[in-house]
Amino acid sequence: MKAPRFAYARPASVAEALALLDKHKDDARVLAGGQSLVPMLNFRVAAPKVLVDISRIAGLAGIKVTKTHVRIGALTRHVEIERSADIAKHLPLVAAAMPHVAHPAIRNRGTFGGSCALADPAAELPACALALGATFVVAGKKGERRIAAADFFKGLYATALKASELLVAAEFPLPKPGYASAFGELARRHGDYAMVGLAVHGSTQGGQFSDLRVAFFGVGDRPLLAAHFARALEGRTATAKTIEGALPKLDADLAPRADLYSSAATKLHLAKVLAGRVLKQLIS
Amino acid sequence: MSEFDETTKTLNFDSPNSYVGRSVTRPNARRLAQGRGQYVDDIVLPRMVHVAYVRSPHAHAKIVDIKTKKAAAMPAR
Amino acid sequence: MNTLLETVEITLTVNGERVKRSVPARLNLADFLRNELELTGTHVGCEHGVCGACTVRVDGEIVRGCLMFAVQADGCEVDTIEGLSDSREIEELQSAFVLTNALQCGFCTPGVLMAAQALLRDEPNPSRERIREYLSGNYCRCTGYQAIVDAIEAVARARAGRSR
Numbered sequence: 058m059k060a061p062r063f064a065y066a067r068p069a070s071v072a073e074a075l076a077l078l079d080k081h082k083d084d085a086r087v088l089a090g091g092q093s094l095v096p097m098l099n100f101r102v103a104a105p106k107v108l109v110d111i112s113r114i115a116g117l118a119g120i121k122v123t124k125t126h127v128r129i130g131a132l133t134r135h136v137e138i139e140r141s142a143d144i145a146k147h148l149p150l151v152a153a154a155m156p157h158v159a160h161p162a163i164r165n166r167g168t169f170g171g172s173c174a175l176a177d178p179a180a181e182l183p184a185c186a187l188a189l190g191a192t193f194v195v196a197g198k199k200g201e202r203r204i205a206a207a208d209f210f211k212g213l214y215a216t217a218l219k220a221s222e223l224l225v226a227a228e229f230p231l232p233k234p235g236y237a238s239a240f241g242e243l244a245r246r247h248g249d250y251a252m253v254g255l256a257v258h259g260s261t262q263g264g265q266f267s268d269l270r271v272a273f274f275g276v277g278d279r280p281l282l283a284a285h286f287a288r289a290l291e292g293r294t295a296t297a298k299t300i301e302g303a304l305p306k307l308d309a310d311l312a313p314r315a316d317l318y319s320s321a322a323t324k325l326h327l328a329k330v331l332a333g334r335v336l337k338q339l340i341s
Numbered sequence: 342m343s344e345f346d347e348t349t350k351t352l353n354f355d356s357p358n359s360y361v362g363r364s365v366t367r368p369n370a371r372r373l374a375q376g377r378g379q380y381v382d383d384i385v386l387p388r389m390v391h392v393a394y395v396r397s398p399h400a401h402a403k404i405v406d407i408k409t410k411k412a413a414a415m416p417a418r
Numbered sequence: 419m420n421t422l423l424e425t426v427e428i429t430l431t432v433n434g435e436r437v438k439r440s441v442p443a444r445l446n447l448a449d450f451l452r453n454e455l456e457l458t459g460t461h462v463g464c465e466h467g468v469c470g471a472c473t474v475r476v477d478g479e480i481v482r483g484c485l486m487f488a489v490q491a492d493g494c495e496v497d498t499i500e501g502l503s504d505s506r507e508i509e510e511l512q513s514a515f516v517l518t519n520a521l522q523c524g525f526c527t528p529g530v531l532m533a534a535q536a537l538l539r540d541e542p543n544p545s546r547e548r549i550r551e552y553l554s555g556n557y558c559r560c561t562g563y564q565a566i567v568d569a570i571e572a573v574a575r576a577r578a579g580r581s582r
Contacts, residue, residue, distance in 0.1 A: 058465060064422035065443035065489055088490075095446070095485040096466035107422060108443070110490065136479065160555025161536065163467060165479040166486065247554040366516050373524030374512040376459020376499030380525060383458035 131170025
């Protein structure tokens with residue numbers, strides 16, 4: 058189907074964009090890469106009266122490494138992150154996730170900020186942000202505020218972003234020494250939405266698991282940290298046996314609902330299988 | 342298919358069984374690979390009409406009236 | 419541009435030619451190319467980005483024509499299958515596709531060729547598995563993909579053979 062009619066604006070600055078969002082409130086939606094928004098318009102599940110195209114605003118794209126963190130601008134295209142040597146070096150978890158994000162043609166347009174602001178429950182980047190303890194930088198009329206990833210994802214397509222706010226960047230703390238990460242995703246075909254996925258970051262120093270952040274996606278209405286599972290592994294020796302022993306704890310962490318492809322029981326089962334594989338990757 | 346016989350140096354036009362055992366490329370393949378196919382949506386004819394389906398918003402209902410005044414008032418092009 | 423417009427004037431380059439048009443904001447790039455510019459080689463399949471039939475190149479990178487509005491292509495360089503064909507950029511790939519019979523109805527083919535060219539530009543020596551992975555965003559209902567992979571692999575080999 059074709060997109061419905063809308064009025065198009067292309068602000069040149071964050072201030073202009075915020076003014077437009079503030080003026081039109083729920084009638085307006087932000088257009089960045091459009092790889093999730095445009096399908097919604099084409100399906101007519103969204104019909105915003107105003108599209109605010111922020112893609113030409115300078116200063117919102119780019120990857121910057123500082124002494125303490127990696128800052129990813131909201132307008133950074135997925136392909137830039139995928140090809141970035143800085144990301145491969147400092148945020149290997151994100152680098153591992155990128156090839157799973159849709160398809161090359163989609164990654165050439167889709168943006169980091171768009172993915173996080175939409176918060177699709179099957180998206181890879183929100184789970185990575187959660188696993189790595191990233192902080193989202195949000196611009197509003199009153200200035201900038203920072204929101205921790207753990208507080209950002211509120212529910213199905215719901216984030217802590219207010220209607221007149223704009224996500225401008227995310228800051229990922231540089232991994233500490235002794236920390237490793239691993240990523241895994243199960244999809245029917247490469248590039249499909251995940252049936253279940255997992256982003257893990259934690260310490261394996263001294264052959265022991267510690268400070269594990271195990272972020273599942275595709276099994277709830279938002280990315281979820283498997284706290285019981287992580288606690289069961291805390292301080293234990295980092296072996297395949299320990300991992301397998303802890304898998305039943307996922308029953309307490311995950312309560313997936315059935316979807317188009319699998320029943321709830323199947324999803325839970327797949328989550329455990331994937332957790333086993335990914336955690337073993339972490340220690341190999 | 343025509344062929345030139347190297348040994349006898351003769352031309353065979355449409356010799357029998359000349360397709361057997363050979364790989365034959367499709368005559369339209371090159372054109373299609375250039376994006377020059379003519380699929381239904383590619384065809385444009387003068388004064389061609391377009392159709393848009395208006396579907397019932399109700400699962401089970403009786404059509405009492407179809408209002409066409411607004412649609413008829415729209416410009417043709 | 420802070421004003422709200424339902425119709426927008428855009429200037430862009432399509433297959434090396436400068437184009438200036440006034441377009442509805444809601445018109446997507448694929449429909450713009452097909453209907454405004456009569457470049458019907460780009461095809462519309464699913465209209466939500468998964469089938470790949472609408473794949474075109476914008477500023478050197480492949481994108482989904484159905485997921486971009488024409489207004490977003492303002493100031494951009496767009497290449498379609500017609501341009502890549504006429505410039506002979508993908509001549510080898512096209513010949514390979516014909517010889518290996520990598521197309522039947524041909525509907526997916528322009529998109530597949532655009533993707534194949536993008537892959538070989540970035541990875542001159544992809545494995546068969548990598549080719550398959552890269553093409554998972556292009557749906558083909560006719561061929562079963564085997565001949566497509568054969569064709570792309572053969573072209574990669576031929577190019578590698580020449581550059582020694």
